[in-house]
Amino acid sequence: MRNSSALLAMTTLFFCSYAFAHGDTERPLYVAEDGTDEGQCLSPANPCATIGFALAQAGKGGQIRVTEGSYAIEKAEDLFHLISGVVDVNGGYRKAGKSKFLTTGESVLTGVPYEYREQLRGRGFRIVADRKGMDNDKIANTDKLMQLHQQLKSSIAFTPCIGGTAAGLPCEQVDLLSHVGFEDISATPSAGADIWGFVDLNTGREYAIAGFNNGTGVFDVTDATNPREVGFIDGEDEIWRDIKVYQFFDAANDRWRAYAYVTTDGQTNDGLFVIDLSGLPQSVSKVTYTSDIANAHNVYATNTDYSTGLSITGDVPTLIIAGSNTGNGNYRSYSLASPASPTFVSGGMGSGYMHDASSLVITDSRKDTQCVNAGTHCEVLLDFNENSFEIWDITNTSSPVQLSNTPYLNVGYVHSGWWSEDKQFVFVHDELDERRSGLPTTLRVFSVANLAAPVLAGTWSGPTNAIDHNGFVRGNRYYMSNYTRGLTILDITDPANPAAVGRLDTYPVADSTMFNGAWGAYPYFYSGNIAISDIDSGFYMAADMTRDVPQGSLTFASASAAATEGQQGRLFVQRNGGTNGSVSVNYEIIHATAGPADYILTSGVLNWGDGDNTNKTIDISAVNDGINEGIERLIVRLISPGGSATLGNLSTASLYLGDPGTLPEIGFT
Template identity: 30%
Template sequence: MKYKLYANDSRHPAVHRKGLIYITIVAFILCGILTLNAQTLTLRSQLNFPGTFHTDVWGYVDPNTGNEYAILGDASSSSGFAVVDVTDPDNPFQVSSVTSVPGFDVKVWDHYVYTVNGGGNGMGGIVDIADPNNPQPVGNFPSSHNIFISDDGYLFLESPGIRIYDLNTTPENPSIVWSGGSEGHDATVIGDRFYDFHGITGTNIYDISTISNPQLLVTIQDPTITYHHSGWPTEDGQFLYICDELAHGSQPDITVWDISNINNPQKVDQFVDPNAIVHNLQIVGNYAYVSYYTAGFRVFDVSQPSQTTLVDEYDTNQSSGESFGGAFGVYALSPSGNIFVNDWDNGLFVFSFGSPTGTNTNSPSHHQPQKFLLSQNYPNPFNPSTTIAYQIPSESHVTLTIYNALGQPIRTLVNEQKSVGGYTINWDGKDNRGRPLGTGFYFYQIKAGEFTDSKKMLKVE
């Protein structure tokens, strides 16, 4: 495999996989430019719906079955969204669709999908997906260009202006709690920080400790940014990545800001692709997952924000150039660790990202779950290893134990205090003494506070 790197300043050469410079791993090592990261991006599957204008993508986990779903927005004339079962990432399949609501931007909270039409007119839709095979439209709210839902159940609408709705009491008929501004474009809300990417005027960061009275902390402006389109903070909240959808030529597509001193943000890095424009990103752990329009899907290492590095990429689209099209939406918050990309023309791409041996992280995702959940392992049946995903909505002491068919404990995978989040962990098919186990049924059980659940899996030779 060849690794590519973009110019983030004069220290690095700009490269791009469509017609520019390719440099091998050996060349990078000899030049001292890149430390090889063992993480790799793997395409698991693709599912297309011809005639559909694919837009945003989000995820949903059925708390009753543990099945994972991708919610795919559609901004074509038929509009709406599709519900795709991605529990088996190698074999996704559509289970239902809704065409009576707009589908430009889609988000999920609890068992509801909230959608808007990308403009400021008309109404957004609310659809109950408690039964993913039979979604039910149940309500609406004023539409907008973009929406985001905080983990504690507040719906943020961007453009025209900013509006915040409370979903906790009446999710099918949300009530407005605050409004302000006249423009806006995109929102990201993590904890008590609201990041308002406000187009040509800058990026506003608010303290929303009191949701009905947001306090503006700072506005980030920079002459190299044409349009503050979207972005995401690092997990520690110390850095902010801002995407400029209208950057062209030598303008930076993404700028990196040190916001540890909120009163004095400092730009610490930037990167440029003169042959493509960026759309959206999400940061989970040490990686940024980016939908980069015609350049496809890209993954960056953000463990050192001042030296952000391209790790891997996948071209989802046949188009090229600084134009709209290609990879539109990206969702990297699923408990399984799988990543969903919705390509304008080519539909859903399901990726896994990890080490070549398939070992997954045992650190929390940035997304705050609302329920305890133990998912079915994947693959199942398996040989020699499998991955187990779980999520906890409150800090808990977690044990995750493997049992044989006789109910005897044979391997402890987790036994420690865990913070709120979604986790994945790999079981290598061995017992506590490192001995490989034979073919047969095994059970895994989670205990987290008062929550207990178990599932069955099959190891084959």
């Protein structure tokens, strides 16, 4: 009996943790006059005492139920959250024993302006004090927050960051290119979720793909100051949506095709959505596909370039489904050999619940000494699973092998993470350590020099206790969606010692431990622009100005070059801006339509000395294979800048290869 009780307690703890981390709309929070402001307010038997404390505990899409009694609204940000509907707060409940709240009580609020009386009456509250009971600072702050809230419902035009603000949003070295509010989206969503993007290789146009509570929107952001909605795919009403993209060349039709894969979590049967992006720039469409899951927390495409969705190695990518309703939420693998119809890979599953994932392709000596199934490379999956992060060798998709399982001190909820471009470090996000351990924003950095035994190499602590959610690496910058603090940009030149260099606060109401504000950030557009999704106000396009540094920024001189087989193609790389110190940048090649037999050179490094601003060259020999074929394409990408130099906007270029006697013509249709 004792063992059964212990098991029940552990099971209850697990599900409470899971629900709390998600802000589960099926588990409301409770407030009563005789409650106590501690814990999570999850039970009618143990309610909170104040609405403000409950608001700080609420998750995405959270509900708060308030019993009869009188409650003071002390802070402007609490009033904002109460009025705006960001959290669903309702009064008029009455305690019925220890286990129930009934809707027959009267909840009285003080410290609330009279103009919100009717609105709050509809939610079970009676207002007994107006502005006469409020101090001037609270009145001014409340008015300011409500004005911002109204402003952010609609779109905002380009506004540079000047004097620490951009269109009323706190900022540092990040310009607001545009904001698309809920009111200007055809489906008029009420909440935002994650965001992804890709570059269409048919046209070179850039697209943001944003999840909302009622579906998925596709926006042309080639002109980031003027986003254009192309299409919206409806879905069931839920808070959580995640997206990834796969793009490939359709030789039979001599064009590129792309698909977006969308998962929805919560009480939904949306399953895995497949969206055909091949109709861009005119349209998108949902593919008829029978999903074998009802819902899932996340989706990830392994072995893909994050700008284009192309396969990195030339092998067929694998779609990873995380936290589905099938099994215990362990990851499930799907082959994208038929991109419109992902196929489950038998045996391609993890051992425990996965919340989020990332992956990297290892080509250094670790593939031979630390991986199990490696050939020319080792494909490694990072599994973030609430209590630790795991590393798997998934080179053989149907037979994954766990290489390590890494917990750490003060773990709250291991949520997600990303890796440095030199593939030596992993940045780990914990979604609950700020709340449970009272920490400031905390990003942990692990060395993965030994894949079998990652070691904590450092941490970054922010100036507030806003929760870190997701983060992504481009060059030596880390782009982090920091919930109520918006977008935070870190300089990771020294990965073990990140430093904050920029921000754009998309949720200027507060920097608290609430699940509001920036959900996702996507920094992989060829333009260098950043897409940010915000739970409460839509999505934003931003420009990172932190890369203007004394050491200079490294960029291609042009977006493309051409060569014929048997000759050499040359790409020029510039050092713009400053020339302080010695700097370097690595480069690598993605095949696109060419193959490894079509050229000589796969990767390398360029170096500049102190004061040197001369152009450097990447020379690629095109192999004459004697085959009469069409123009082939290589994509060359700058990565891992050294010496504190940064990547410029044009960090990717194409080399087009033609048959002898022809000169490839470069252009988009």
